[in-house]
Amino acid sequence: MLSDKNYLTVSQLTQYIATKFEKDPYLHQVYVTGEVSNYRKRAKHQYFSLKDDHAVLSGVMFANAFNQLKFDLEDGMKVLAIGRIGVFNQTGRYQLYIDHLEPDGVGALYQRYEQLKRQLTEEGVFQFDPKPIPHFPKNIAVITSPSGAVIRDIITTVKRRYPIVQLTLYPTAVQGKYAADELVKNLERVSIHGEYDTVIIGRGGGSIEDLWPFNEEKVVRAVRKMNIPIISSVGHETDTTLVDFASDMRAATPTAAAEIATPVLSDELIRIQELQARLYRAQANRIQYLNQRLLEYQNAYIFRQPLRLYEGYQLKLRNLQAQLIQSQESNMRSQRMAIQHLDQSLYQSTPLTTLGTYHTKVNYLQHQLISNHSQQIRAKEYQLQKAISQLDLLSPLKRMSKGFAYVTSNKMPVDSITKVDIGDSLAIQLADGKITAQITGTDKKQLSKIKGES
Structure with missing residues (x-):
């Protein structure tokens, strides 16, 4: 009978299955490799799938675990995942709750390398004007392993080429867990010392895992912050690390780095001798030229007959004297004419002459005044008679x-x-x-x- 059977709800059945997953010790921590699929970065928790050729597994990675990743997760990337298997009750689907994720195999290091290179390039870390390498250094700092072939090659090359330079070794681990921190620490020590002309940083060849400290972001940024010219020599000629891009110059080998950092002393001595010879010849030619000029000056007529040197000036002086006399005579004639004119003007302006002129003018003005007064009186009398006649015509008595x-x-x-x-x-x-x-x-x-x- 149907009534004798116990039916479970979907939630009860799902919860039962979830409990089975949780109690299975083999599912508490599983190691899974696969290809990332359906990945789209979200603000917090990340949801994607891991797949191979025959199956697909849903996965979820919470924000606290995702933020600890040292690489950029991308769709299609092959990864190694560590987590637990659980059931999501709302959908009834089992999925992998990922606690740790890393790229699969050596290809992961190359992928991290390319990602960090792209990031630093976009930030402009590798875009700078390289500092010039001093041609005659006094002190060179070398950051490398004290027991490797690198320091021996550098010392041998420097002694052969430029033995007068001072080499200072900063012993540093160049591979392993603590190599990156030691590289950064010694770079800071060199920068604080501040008396070095050039810095050489490097190590011998090896796998990408061995060279990886020179690809660490903190090492690259420390190299870029250096205010002293730095030459990188990491690995073989075919190996290129991110430190090479941040350095002022890259050398293919430690020997090449030492050659870039130092000149050949014997060549420089020969060059100095050549310059001395050129300077001697130039001075000798200069002295010969000056002696020849001195001889020409001594034979010149102005030194043999010095008075002839002043003939032109004497002629010019006589001409100027004649011009001066003519100018003075012309000036005196003008002054005499001006005095005569002023004398005549002064005579005309004597008090007697002025009084006579004003007396004549006063008489003339008196005559004009009397004449104008008489004319005005006659005109006024005529106007009065005319007004009387007109008034008489208008008088009532007349009417x-x-x-x-x-x-x-x-x-x-x-x-x-x-x-x-x-x-x-x-x-x-x-x-x-x-x-x-x-x-x-x-x-x-x-x-x-x-x-x-x-």
Whole structure:
């Protein structure tokens, strides 16, 4: 019967399977190799798959483990993964929870090499103007192993070429776990010392694992920070490390590094001798030339007859004297004419002459004043007579002499019969007297009608 069977929910079954995975001791830590697939970098936790030719395994790497990676994870990369197998209950899928991840095999080192090289190139670490290597160094610092063939080759080459230089060895481990730290430490010591002209850093040949300290980022940055010219000689001629890109010059071998850092003393001595000979010849030629010039000067006429040296100057002096005399005479004539002119002007400006001139001018002005005054009086008299005549024509008395009269009533002028009434008293002013009258009647007739009736 169906009722007699115990059915599990999906969650219960999934949880049961997850418990089985957790209790299996073989699944607590597994080592898996595979190719990274479906990888896309996220802000925190990373989700991707590991696959081979026959299967695919889902994987998850939490942020704290992912941040400890020393390389950039890329899709298609073959890796070695360490982690545990567990079940993700929400999907019921089993997956690998990765605690540690590293590239698979020697190819991983080359991949880390290329990734770091690309990173430093993008930062501009390898883009700089190399410092020139001093041609005549006094002190050279060598950073390498004290027991290797590198230091022996450098010492042999320097003694052969330039034995007067001082070599200072900074013993350093050039491979192994602590090699990178020792390289950085000794580079800092050399920089602090500050009295070295050149630095040689290097080691002999070896595998990429042996040379790897010279590819460490901190070593490369320490080399780039050096304020002393540095020559790198790491591995064989075909080996190229990141330190080579950060150095001011790369040498294929330790011997080549020593040759770059030092000149050949015997060659320099020969060159100095050649320069001395050239200097002697140049000075001898210079002395011969100067002696020849001295002889020419001694035979010159100006030294044999020194007075002839001044003939030209004497002729020029005589010409200048003649010009000076002519100039003085011309100047004196001009001065005399100016004095005569001033004397004549002064005579004309004597007080008597000036008073006579002003007296004549005063008489003339008096005559003009009297004449103008008389003319103005006559003009004013004429204007007055003309104004009197015009005023006489407009005088009321003049009109009254022709029969006109000035009529007033109560001291008010009467110019219309409407302003008076019968019985009012009138004052009639004539040319020779006044008449007092009383109105007995009025007749309103216009003057034009009266003229018509008459």
